[in-house]
Amino acid sequence: MSNQLRMSLGTMIGIVVVSVGMLLESPSAFAQRSPLERRVRGFDSNEDGNISIEEFRGPRDRFRLLDRDQDGVISSAEVTQYFSRSPTPARASDQNDTQADGVLRFTYPSTIDGASCTGTIWIPEASKEMPPEKYPLVAFLGGGPGVGTIPNDILAECQKRNWIAMGLAGRSWPRGSLGDCGFTVSMAYLDHPNPAIGPGQQDVLDGIDWALTNHPAEPKRVYLCGFSLGGRGTYMMGLKCPDRFAAIAPFAPATDMFELDIRTSESRASYPCRMAIAEGVVGTSPRSATLRSMQSGRFLIENAFNLPIFHGHGTEDGLAYNLRSKTSYAHGYNMTIDSSWRGVYEFQGKQFDFGHTPTLAELHQRHPDGYPFAYMFTRIGHAVDKKWLEGTSTNQGEGVPHPEAPNRLIGAFDFFERHQLKKSPETVVFKTYTDNVSKAYWLAIDIQRPWENLPGAVRAKLQSPHKLAIEAARLTQISIDLDLAQLNLTSSQPLRIDVSILEEPCFDPALMPQKSDSQDLKIILKSETFSQSRLDDLTISGANGEIQYEDQKIIIPVLLDPAGPRAILIQ
Known part of the structure; x- marks a missing residue:
């Protein structure tokens, strides 16, 4: 049944279908929910009554907070239980x-x-x-x-x-x-x-x-x-x-x-x-x-x-x-x-x-x-x-x-x-110990061992509109917003990404991996200009495994080792 037909039927019998768990609520009950609760309930995109980690569009620590029984999904009852304890929303x-x-x-x-x-x-x-x-x-x-x-x-x-x-x-x-x-x-x-x-x-x-x-x-x-x-x-x-x-x-x-x-x-x-x-x-x-x-x-x-x-x-x-x-x-x-x-x-x-x-x-x-x-x-x-x-x-x-x-x-x-904010700086350095503090400027990172006091970090430098150098330590993936970074991917000029292990003597010593350590890393490239037809036409070299293409994303597996940088060419 289409959403439009479902809403029409709901209107006919005096109810509203809420986009979480196919729940039927009266308009007054739905209106009494706080804007934040309505937003969280709206994450249930497939309307199966549960919000998975893939559907949840918020920090991961908030997902764990709402998922009270830690079964990997947030149920409608868990949403209700959480927000029933919340203070009355304030009006700005x-x-x-x-x-x-x-x-x-x-x-x-x-x-x-x-x-x-x-x-x-x-x-x-x-x-x-x-x-x-x-x-x-x-x-x-x-x-x-x-x-x-x-x-x-x-x-x-x-x-x-x-x-x-x-x-x-x-x-x-x-x-x-x-x-x-x-x-x-x-x-x-x-x-x-x-x-x-x-x-x-x-x-x-x-x-x-x-x-x-x-x-x-x-x-x-x-x-x-x-x-x-x-x-x-x-x-x-x-x-x-x-x-x-x-x-x-x-x-x-x-x-x-x-x-x-x-x-x-x-x-x-x-x-x-x-x-x-x-x-x-x-x-x-x-x-x-x-x-x-x-x-x-x-x-x-x-x-x-x-x-x-x-x-x-x-x-x-x-x-x-x-x-x-x-x-x-x-x-x-x-x-x-x-x-x-x-x-x-x-x-x-x-x-x-x-x-x-x-x-x-x-x-x-x-x-x-x-x-x-x-x-x-x-x-x-x-x-x-x-x-x-x-x-x-x-x-x-x-x-x-x-x-x-x-x-x-x-x-x-x-x-x-003397200083103004740079939204798209040439170089980004970011370090974290957890999975809920992970984004800065035009990149985001996931670290290998969150909450173990073993930090992960990245240093990424835009060397030209068509070249990016990345150094990584203890990361599982790096997401790059090509639009915000102002990196260009054109048919006449390939995009080159050089990826290597971060070795920085003046950083926190706890950050440095062992010389012999290798890292399996995913480079995720995002752009609003990506269409499926354009993704199908791309040629990518330097990957260490199968490349995945998703909606406005390219996911490239890379193996980092002490031997030297790994070059990825996209054209």
């Missing part, structure tokens, strides 16, 4: 709660579960000099007591430049839900598979999307900054989603999620919270180590190839430092210029050494065409120094000279001013 709106300086409180709904999220925003008045569609946007993530607010100095800089300012809180986190974390927002900004812990990152991204939709913000000039807890969130979010931001500025951040455990005993009050986030003692299982790595900026710093970073830190910061004995501004140095730092901590007589991770200075020195960064260290404790925002004279701190004023150190806002 500006509220009549204007504070000093024209700052407005607003609410918006989470795309994860419809929960009500909050924030504050300041919007400049339109002017001839700055048309509404051209306003840069600065989103700020607060520390423990300042979540959802815009600090006065941040607001003043935005007002001076006529930029939109936002303070994002996300949802309200109850104190003590993971043990005594010391403050109420311990889970803010996290990206975690447990829905009771992890929607915080998406809450922030949803807030930014809300502003881009409802206010005159420029998508290519969205900047993320944050202090302390928010500085950690800034690093995590920027490095997991580098194609969302023109630049980021972490201020006094914890660059390692477990820096408190590195320098203190497990008796510290915050320890139960850290254990809950890691689902155990970090280092005692691959999953706990993975959760620690994915919440710590230093383990993902390689992803900053196209992401400009400004790092501000105090030389007398007594809270955010990463060593057992206090060392001035060590925490800022270990992400920027000091490669001597190692993460070591003990638990019940066992020592866990997470080793050295690369600094921005090391990465930029080896790859001068990437890893743009600046920093400033001034004599201040655990706070945001106004000098970090507006810059200062060279005798007031340590940092990077302003390109146009050598006697001054560049501040975060002048640093922001």
Whole structure:
């Protein structure tokens, strides 16, 4: 029976056929479902009553979350059970709660579960000099007591430049839900598979999307900054989603999620919270180590190839430092210029050494065409120094000279001013430990062993409109969007893809495979210009097995080995 006939019959007898499991619902029952639930139910494309992993058009961790009995499909009952526990969806709106300086409180709904999220925003008045569609946007993530607010100095800089300012809180986190974390927002900004812990990152991204939709913000000039807890969130979010931001500025951040455990005993009050986030003692299982790595900026710093970073830190910061004995501004140095730092901590007589991770200075020195960064260290404790925002004279701190004023150190806002988002960069570097953080710019990856604290990574470089070089480590497949990458496949000019094993001495040592390792890899090429007739006419050489052709996709198996690059020619 056709869908059109089915709908006609449904209308005749006063029912609506919903596209999940051939369920019959009244119009009022269907309308009462949240938009997100209706969207999830719409994934059941074959209308058999179940949603398979192939039909599910969302992150894989969300599929596992909905598939409560873990049988490989999401039933209609499981969808109902999940959404019956969700909060009432919030309606995005500006509220009549204007504070000093024209700052407005607003609410918006989470795309994860419809929960009500909050924030504050300041919007400049339109002017001839700055048309509404051209306003840069600065989103700020607060520390423990300042979540959802815009600090006065941040607001003043935005007002001076006529930029939109936002303070994002996300949802309200109850104190003590993971043990005594010391403050109420311990889970803010996290990206975690447990829905009771992890929607915080998406809450922030949803807030930014809300502003881009409802206010005159420029998508290519969205900047993320944050202090302390928010500085950690800034690093995590920027490095997991580098194609969302023109630049980021972490201020006094914890660059390692477990820096408190590195320098203190497990008796510290915050320890139960850290254990809950890691689902155990970090280092005692691959999953706990993975959760620690994915919440710590230093383990993902390689992803900053196209992401400009400004790092501000105090030389007398007594809270955010990463060593057992206090060392001035060590925490800022270990992400920027000091490669001597190692993460070591003990638990019940066992020592866990997470080793050295690369600094921005090391990465930029080896790859001068990437890893743009600046920093400033001034004599201040655990706070945001106004000098970090507006810059200062060279005798007031340590940092990077302003390109146009050598006697001054560049501040975060002048640093922001010099950078815009590149949607289709020439080179993409991306590393991950899981299967739910896997996409950046014009490529996506699947790693060999997700959730085992064994990262996979790719570095892909567009060498010409007809040539792409790919280096891969611990991957099972790489998907390339040819249209977004602006790669051309024409009858007169073949497309060449050189694929080899990633060997990068200044990356995280845990990333490097053994020299003798070989990798079975699938290269997936996608393009909206692909038609079946065009795919049938293609000739492909260099594959290691049967090539598959699907709707607007070419799937090419490749065997990587230490002998050298594998060349694929498509014409």
